[in-house]
Structures are given as structure tokens and as C-alpha cells.
Amino acid sequence: xxxxxxxxxxxxxxxxxxxxxxxxxxxxxxxxxxxxxxxxxxxxxxxxxxxxxxxxxxxxxxxxxxxxxxxxxxxxxxxxxxxxxxxxxxxxxxxxxxxxxxxxxxxxxxxxxxxxxxxxxxxxxxxxxxxxxxxxxxxxxxxxxxxxxxxxxxxxxxxxxxxxxxxxxxxxxxxxxxxxxxxxxxxxxxxxxxxxxxxxxxxxxxxxxxxxxxxxxxxxxxxxxxxxxxxxxxxxxxxxxxxxxxxxxxxxxxxxxxxxxxxxxxxxxxxxxxxxxxxxxxxxxxxxxxxxxxxxxxxxxxxxxxxxxxxxxxxxxxxxxx
Amino acid sequence: xxxxxxxxxxxxxxxxxxxxxxxxxxxxxxxxxxxxxxxxxxxxxxxxxxxxxxxxxxxxxxxxxxxxxxxxxxxxxxxxxxxxxxxxxxxxxxxxxxxxxxxxxxxxxxxxxxxxxxxxxxxxxxxxxxxxxxxxxxxxxxxxxxxxxxxxxxxxxxxxxxxxxxxxxxxxxxxxxxxxxxxxxxxxxxxxxxxxxxxxxxxxxxxxxxxxxxxxxxxxxxxxxxxxxxxxxxxxxxxxxxxxxxxxxxxxxxxxxxxxxxxxxxxxxxxxxxxxxxxxxxxxxxxxxxxxxxxxxxxxxxxxxxxxxxxxxxxxxxxxxx
Numbered sequence: 001x002x003x004x005x006x007x008x009x010x011x012x013x014x015x016x017x018x019x020x021x022x023x024x025x026x027x028x029x030x031x032x033x034x035x036x037x038x039x040x041x042x043x044x045x046x047x048x049x050x051x052x053x054x055x056x057x058x059x060x061x062x063x064x065x066x067x068x069x070x071x072x073x074x075x076x077x078x079x080x081x082x083x084x085x086x087x088x089x090x091x092x093x094x095x096x097x098x099x100x101x102x103x104x105x106x107x108x109x110x111x112x113x114x115x116x117x118x119x120x121x122x123x124x125x126x127x128x129x130x131x132x133x134x135x136x137x138x139x140x141x142x143x144x145x146x147x148x149x150x151x152x153x154x155x156x157x158x159x160x161x162x163x164x165x166x167x168x169x170x171x172x173x174x175x176x177x178x179x180x181x182x183x184x185x186x187x188x189x190x191x192x193x194x195x196x197x198x199x200x201x202x203x204x205x206x207x208x209x210x211x212x213x214x215x216x217x218x219x220x221x222x223x224x225x226x227x228x229x230x231x232x233x234x235x236x237x238x239x240x241x242x243x244x245x246x247x248x249x250x251x252x253x254x255x256x257x258x259x260x261x262x263x264x265x266x267x268x269x270x271x272x273x274x275x276x277x278x279x280x281x282x283x284x285x286x287x288x289x290x291x292x293x294x295x296x297x298x299x300x301x302x303x304x305x306x307x308x309x310x311x312x313x314x315x316x317x318x319x320x321x322x
Numbered sequence: 323x324x325x326x327x328x329x330x331x332x333x334x335x336x337x338x339x340x341x342x343x344x345x346x347x348x349x350x351x352x353x354x355x356x357x358x359x360x361x362x363x364x365x366x367x368x369x370x371x372x373x374x375x376x377x378x379x380x381x382x383x384x385x386x387x388x389x390x391x392x393x394x395x396x397x398x399x400x401x402x403x404x405x406x407x408x409x410x411x412x413x414x415x416x417x418x419x420x421x422x423x424x425x426x427x428x429x430x431x432x433x434x435x436x437x438x439x440x441x442x443x444x445x446x447x448x449x450x451x452x453x454x455x456x457x458x459x460x461x462x463x464x465x466x467x468x469x470x471x472x473x474x475x476x477x478x479x480x481x482x483x484x485x486x487x488x489x490x491x492x493x494x495x496x497x498x499x500x501x502x503x504x505x506x507x508x509x510x511x512x513x514x515x516x517x518x519x520x521x522x523x524x525x526x527x528x529x530x531x532x533x534x535x536x537x538x539x540x541x542x543x544x545x546x547x548x549x550x551x552x553x554x555x556x557x558x559x560x561x562x563x564x565x566x567x568x569x570x571x572x573x574x575x576x577x578x579x580x581x582x583x584x585x586x587x588x589x590x591x592x593x594x595x596x597x598x599x600x601x602x603x604x605x606x607x608x609x610x611x612x613x614x615x616x617x618x619x620x621x622x623x624x625x626x627x628x629x630x631x632x633x634x635x636x637x638x639x640x641x642x643x644x
Contacts, residue, residue: 070608128474142574144471144478145641151466151576152450155609161573163566163604164488174606175569244485247497248570251483252464254473282485284496286392287477319467 005311006051006060006099009303010034010067010091011109012082012136015047017054018301020064020308024120026301030054039085044094051098063095063104064307066112073154074320076106081172082136105310105318109133111157112306113296114141115148115317117259119309121297126256130249131296132159134242134271135262136217138180141306144253148317160184162245182241185217185264192220192234202228221267235267236274243278250283250291261296268295327633328373328382328421331625332389332413333431334404334458337369339376340623342386342630346442348623352376361407366416373420385417385426386629388434391461395476396642398428403494404458427632427640433479434628435618436463437470437639439581441631443619448578452571453618454481456564456593457584458539460502463628466575470639482506484567504563507539507586514542514556524550543589557589558596565600572605572613583618590617 004027009016011034018029032050035042068080076092096104107115114123114131123129127146133139138160142149149156160180161173168177169187181187189199193215200213203226213219223231246258264271275293283289298305309317326349331338333356340351354372357364390402398414418426429437436445436453445451449468455461460482464471471478482502483495490499491509503509511521515537522535525548535541545553568580586593597615605611620627631639 126474128478144466144473145469147467149466149471149575151609152448152578152612153576153609155607156450156466156574156576158573158576158607158610161607161610162570164485166486166566166600166604171606175604177604178573244488245570248484248567249574251480251500252478252571252574253471254475254478254480256474278488282488282497282499284493285477285480285483287473287475288480288483290474 003061004058005062005064005308006055007304007307008047008051008063008065008095009109009112009307010047010065010080012068012080015050016304017050018304019054019058019060020304020312022312024305024308024312026304028054029301029304034083037085040089043083043085048098060099060102062102062311063099064310065092065095065104065106066109066303066307067091067106069108069155071106071108074106103311107154107310108139108141108157109303110139111141111148112310113261113302114143114157114306115309116298116302116306117261117296118143119313119317120305121302122259122294123257128254128256130157130159130246130253130255130258132258132260133262134183134238134260134264136185138184142253146316147319150320154320159245159249162248164241164244179241179245183238183264185220188234188238189215189217189220191237192230195230195233197223197228197230197234199223202226202231217264221264221270224267224270232270235270238264239271239274240278242271243275244282246291246293247279247282247288250288254287255291258291258293259296260293261298261302265295325383326380327384327386327630328377329626329630330369330373330385330387330417331431331434331629332369332387332402334390334402337372338626339372340626341376341380341382342626342634344634346627346630346634348626350376351623351626356405359407362411365405365407370420382421382424384424384633385421386632387414387417387426387428388431388625388629389413389428391430391477393428393430396428425633429476429632430461430463430479431625432461433463433470434632435583435624436465436479436628437631438620438624438628439583439618440465441635441639442627443624444581444616445579450576450578452479452481452568452575452577452580454580454582455584456505456560456582456586458507460506464575468638469641472642476642481567481571484570486563486566501563501567505560505586507542510556510560511537511539511542513559514552517552517555519545519550519552519556521545524548524553539586543586543592546589546592554592557592560586561593561596562600564593565597566604568613568615569601569604569610572610576609577613580613580615581618582615583620583624587617
């Protein structure tokens with residue numbers, strides 16, 4: 001379709017690419033596993049092949065990229081935490097050389113998800129939105145006054161490092177008590193194991209669960225759904241932490257809506273009910289009580305849609321240096 | 323001076339008005355005590371007389387108003403918490419009728435202070451700033467991407483209700499553990515009295531302090547400066563809470579600078595040192611470590627300068643409905 005853009009979504013577990021038409025519809029999406037332990041060249045070759053397969057001979061109007069942080073922005077030299085093969089890798093430059101003559105833009109992957117939910121997902125029609133991803137990490141992006149907020153270095157939206165428990169667990173960032181330290185899947189699973197959680201026992205009581213089942217956030221959500229008491233407590237712990245962080249964000253930014261995606265959001269009411277309980281206990285001023293928390297709508301395509309929005313809806317989602 | 327605007331700053335203890343020239347210089351400022359217990363009419367008459375004395379026969383290019391919240395915004399029907407005489411009082415409308423044919427704009431008083439510090443104060447040159455006031459209450463305003471952020475209802479910037487201690491003291495907002503609940507002057511003084519603080523003893527060891535000296539935030543700062551152990555602990559308590567809230571805001575908004583004004587900021591290093599200690603323990607990611615915390619520069623004129631900015635620098639500080 002004329003005017004389509006190439007969207008790329010770079011994560012620690014998979015690379016995704018697709019053409020996205022001007023309406024935000026994803027076409028010809030392809031995914032490959034991120035080469036484990038790949039060096040810079042291997043990673044690039046993998047991406048290059050993926051992109052070639054998606055684009056073929058189609059001319060593209062631009063390239064939008066979402067990638068795990070940190071990165072320099074808007075230059076786009078990336079150092080994704082969980083991809084040691086790329087350190088200050090000039091990802092945006094490489095793709096710009098590969099697609100000369102069109103705009104090539106990059107943003108944090110969670111920021112892209114937020115832009116997508118605002119443009120085409122659960123945040124449509126709101127001018128003041130926080131888009132969250134609660135998964136292996138906890139990330140987000142912020143839309144205020146109808147526009148994506150970048151902050152001084154493109155890092156606005158880091159809801160995962162809002163402090164929810166000042167003396168809480170150590171965080172990967174070097175701080176303590178960040179939302180991410182409490183609510184990220186692996187952190188939550190580790191906490192549950194400490195409390196005596198046996199992964200898989202509740203979800204498969206007659207099965208050969210012992211030692212065979214990994215203690216992951218996903219398993220924790222399954223076990224909570226199956227009624228495991230510790231897993232349920234873990235979901236309450238996560239929900240409460242997310243609710244507290246949203247309360248702080250709602251006061252600071254006067255939000256209309258918060259969208260929540262990512263693996264842990266699959267737990268549904270097991271996460272959202274304690275979330276709402278904590279949130280409502282802490283937002284009492286009329287303006288803050290307006291905030292609605294809703295599940296994200298776009299699923300695994302969100303990162304691609306948001307990357308495309310950097311090109312296709314640049315008036316709202318692209319304003320570096322403003 | 324041609325092009326000057328009338329600036330009005332409405333607070334629970336005083337009304338202030340002035341002409342502000344296009345460079346942001348305050349001329350002919352006048353202040354009167356807020357009539358204690360005044361009804362709606364008395365309050366308006368007091369303001370009307372003040373404004374008449376300031377303006378005289380000078381034509382004004384517009385009117386900017388800062389007022390304590392809450393209010394409907396941008397309509398400007400005000401219900402300041404500490405002025406029971408005005409409930410849904412149409413302050414903006416009344417001043418618009420008094421000054422026909424020119425723009426008449428209103429914002430929260432702490433938002434005006436933040437706009438002032440960004441326009442002409444300690445935040446000049448930064449595009450991403452939080453302006454705080456730590457006093458009887460704790461308020462603020464947010465500038466991102468070089469523009470004042472309003473949020474959905476004009477209430478963005480409420481840093482005082484960022485949660486710093488989830489199980490902490492009850493807050494006037496109805497929530498719990500908000501920054502304001504911990505760090506507002508009266509809350510801090512009440513905490514110190516509970517710990518055994520005797521107001522004035524340290525600052526005036528030979529004096530007739532007992533029972534005669536009020537337990538205020540200001541006295542607490544004086545006693546801390548004089549070496550009172552409990553007063554010093556109170557300043558550490560406040561500084562730590564402010565530092566935690568700034569850490570959360572810096573992560574969420576990718577801030578360059580935070581300015582701190584208001585009575586408690588007069589405590590200087592006694593407040594800023596524990597603030598920095600808590601902040602630095604919680605901001606470890608490179609982008610968040612950039613944040614600088616500085617004293618506000620404009621003093622008691624800040625509210626007037628910021629109210630004027632709603633007219634004189636509207637491109638940056640006035641965008642309702644965007």
C-alpha cells in the first residue's frame with residue numbers, strides 16, 4: 001500500500017518487523033528469536049534479513065523503530081540491557097543507511113507501546129495517558145496535552161522507577177523500592193519462591209511439577225488463577241505496587257487513563273483488583289479520581305504500531321528537540 | 323509601560339496585585355491581608371480595591387491570576403481550601419467583567435510559581451522542569467518540552483500528592499503517605515511536637531519560650547538552624563520525603579531541574595542535604611541522575627510573575643484544550 005512504513009520492534013527475546021499502512025494496520029509481520037548471546041554483527045545480520053523479508057521490493061515512506069533501552073536519543077545508538085552484543089550500536093544510523101531518503105526514527109520500546117495504545121488502542125480519544133508494560137521489566141510512555149512527552153533525553157515514561165516502597169527491594173537500576181523491583185515478573189516470582197511457592201503445584205496438582213516447572217511471572221499468574229495462595233499474594237503485591245505508582249503519576253500528570261499491557265496484565269482481575277484497591281485508597285482529590293485503568297488493547301503488535309506512529313502520526317508522537 | 327499586564331496572586335494569608343511589564347519586571351506591587359473569615363462579597367471587595375489601587379488609569383493588556391486550588395479550569399470558578407468564603411466563586415469571570423476586551427486567565431498558584439521560575443527564575447533555559455513550593459502545603463507545576471503541562475483538568479504538577487510512604491500519615495486529600503502529609507509545615511511541626519519538640523527552646527535557650535512559641539514550620543526551621551535535635555530530625559524527615567518524590571518525578575518525566583521555593587526551603591542545607599541524600603540513593607539511571615535541585619530564585623513575587631506569564635508568554639504557559 002502506498003505510504004506504508006517499515007516498523008521494527010527489537011526485544012531481548014524476539015525481533016519483529018512489519019509494514020504498517022497509514023491507518024495503522026499491520027501487514028506482513030514477521031518475527032524471529034533474538035540470537036542468544038549474539039555479537040553485534042550477528043544481531044545486525046539477523047535484523048537485516050528479517051527486514052529484507054518483510055519489505056521485499058516495496059518502497060517504504062519511512063522506518064520506525066522501537067528498541068529496549070537505554071539508548072542515546074534521538075540519535076539511536078542502542079545498548080539494550082538484555083542484549084549485551086549491542087553496546088552503543090548505531091541502530092538508527094544503520095537502518096537509515098539501509099533505507100536512504102526517508103525518515104528513520106527510534107524510540108524506547110515501551111514508549112512505542114504507549115504511543116500505539118494512544119493512537120490506535122485503549123487510550124484513543126484521551127489527551128493525557130500513561131501507557132504501561134508490566135512484564136520482565138516495567139516500562140511506560142507518557143502522552144500529555146495530546147502529544148508524546150519525551151523529557152530531556154527521550155526517557156520520560158519510566159514509571160518502573162517510581163518509588164513505591166522507599167526501603168523496599170534493591171532494583172536493577174541501582175536504586176531501591178522502585179515499582180519494577182517489586183512488580184517485574186522475575187522479581188515477583190523470586191519473592192513467591194521465598195514465601196514457599198512451588199511453581200506449577202496449584203495449576204497441576206496431580207502433575208510432575210516439582211523442580212520441573214520454572215518460577216516465572218507467567219507461571220505465577222497461572223498458579224494464581226488456579227488458586228495458589230502464595231501466587232495470589234504475589235499478584236496482590238504486584239497490583240498494589242502498580243496502583244501506588246499510578247496514584248503518584250495521576251497526581252503529578254493529571255491523567256485521564258492508564259493502559260496496562262505485558263505478560264503480567266494477562267492475570268486480569270487477580271492483578272487489576274488489588275491495583276484498583278490501592279489506587280483508590282490513594283487518589284481522593286476529584287481530579288485524580290478521574291483516572292481510569294484499562295487493559296492494553298493491541299497485544300503483541302503494539303510495539304510495531306507505535307514504531308510506525310513515529311512516522312505516520314509524527315505531529316503527535318515525534319518532537320525531539322522541542 | 324505599554325503592554326503591561328495586571329497580575330493577581332490570591333492566597334489564604336494575603337492578596338497581591340501588580341503591574342508586570344513585558345520583560346517580567348514587577349511594578350507597583352501591593353499586598354493586603356486576606357480578610358479572615360470573609361464572605362464572598364467581602365473578599366471580592368477587598369480584591370477589587372487592591373486591583374484599583376494598582377491599576378489606576380493604566381490600560382492593561384491582560385490579566386493573569388494565580389489562586390489556591392481547587393478550581394474549575396480554565397473557567398476559573400475557585401474554591402480555595404483555606405478561604406471558605408469563596409466556593410465556586412467565578413473569580414475569572416468577575417475580573418473579566420472588570421477588564422473587558424483583554425484576555426483574563428487563571429491557573430493554580432503553585433503552577434504560576436513554576437511558570438515564573440521557568441520564565442524568569444531558577445529554571446530558565448531548561449525545557450523540562452518541576453517547580454515546587456514547600457510551605458503550609460506542598461504544590462508544584464510541570465514544564466515539559468518547554469511548555470507548561472496542564473493535564474486533563476489543569477491540575478498537573480500536584481507533586482504534593484505523590485506517595486512517599488504508602489502506610490504513612492493521613493493526608494488532607496483523604497489519602498495516605500502523600501509528600502504533603504509528611505512535609506507540609508504544620509504536619510512536620512505536629513510530628514516534631516509528638517517527638518518532644520519544645521518550640522523556641524533551641525533558638526532562644528534563655529528565653530521565655532515555653533508555651534509562648536507557636537509550633538510552626540517556620541519555627542521548626544529556626545530551631546533546626548539553632549541545633550535542636552528534634553527539629554533537625556524533622557528537617558531530615560521532610561528532606562527525605564521531598565527527595566523521594568523528586569526521584570519518582572525525575573523518572574516519570576525525565577527532568578532537567580527542580581526548583582524549590584516556599585517557607586520550608588528557607589531552611590537551606592538542613593533541608594537540601596537530606597533531600598539530596600535520598601534523591602541520589604534513588605536516581606541511579608543515567609538520565610535520572612541528570613536532575614538538579616535548586617532553590618527557587620524569585621521569592622514572594624513568583625506568583626505575580628507567573629500569573630503575568632499566562633498572558634505575556636502565552637506560547638509557553640497557556641494552552642488549555644490542546
